Amino acid sequence: MEIQTKQFITTLQEEKYQTITVKLTKTDIKNMALKKVVAAYSQLEKALQAGKISQIKIDLPFEVPATIELQAGIINLPYELVDKIKLLTNAEDQAVVNLYLITTADNLNASGMRIDEMSSVAEFLAQPQVVSKKIEDEIKQKITELKAAAKDQA
Known part of the structure; x- marks a missing residue:
């Protein structure tokens, strides 16, 4: 999947992207x-097949607010930083859309954020089960890191 940078930025500025929200419970995290x-x-896959810029936002029940987002983007920056994306890209370029896993929590690291590229959207659509497994393993790792960070603060 590719998109013109200008179109991607407009989609973010006008908030015309799809967000699939998932709320995990303490029991979900524990197990x-x-x-x-x-x-x-599967919702993300359908949206991306339709050419819609989309994300999964996972709310985590930690004392220090934490989220994990899987965003379809053209650069390893979250949607909220659309102005920085605009500065760092050329509006006329065609860009490959990738899936980025963005972990956010004040106690995660100095910046409070970690961004990892998971795959291209094309790869996700071609092999959704393989890529989803990779993403799931990475989410479990991020949850483990966030649990450890919470214990370090206690």
Whole structure:
């Protein structure tokens, strides 16, 4: 999947992207039960097949607010930083759309954010089960890191 940078930026500025929200409970976290997230992958797949810029936003029940987002984007920056995306890209370029896993929590690291490229959207659409498994494993790792960060603060 490719998109013109200008079109991507307009989509973000006008908030015309799709957000699939998943709320995990403390029990989900304790058991590493990600069924709700796995269910969201099919919604993401359908949206991306239709050419819609989309994200999955996972709300985590930690004392320090934490989220994990899987965003379809053209650069490793979250949608909220659309002005920086605009500065760092050329509006006329065609860009490959990738899936980025964005973990956000004040106690995660110095910046409070970590961004990892998971795959291209084309790869996700061609092999959704393989890529989803990779993403699920990475989400479990991020949850483990966030749990450790919460213990370090206690």
